[in-house]
Amino acid sequence: MRLVVDLNRCQGYAQCVFLAPDVFALHGDEALLFSPRFDEAQRDRVEEAAAACPVQAILVDYSDEPTRGAEPHVG
Numbered sequence: 001m002r003l004v005v006d007l008n009r010c011q012g013y014a015q016c017v018f019l020a021p022d023v024f025a026l027h028g029d030e031a032l033l034f035s036p037r038f039d040e041a042q043r044d045r046v047e048e049a050a051a052a053c054p055v056q057a058i059l060v061d062y063s064d065e066p067t068r069g070a071e072p073h074v075g
Helices: 015-019 040-052
Strands: 002-005 024-027 031-034 058-061
Touching (some): 002 031, 015 024, 015 031, 015 040, 040 058
Antiparallel strands (some): 002 058
């Protein structure tokens, strides 16, 4: 599982920090820090945090598969 936050969209409302404090943290007044990888134990809290984001800046990606069409480079 992987977490992506669009920091250009994030407005620092910090609902995510309150709902998943082991994954998100607010540094100073506006700087959001987060762990891009989280374990299954945090899944429900991260989903709640993503849903609570008023600007929908949080994306939770459950696929650990490589991007389709991306072929490994063989030199």
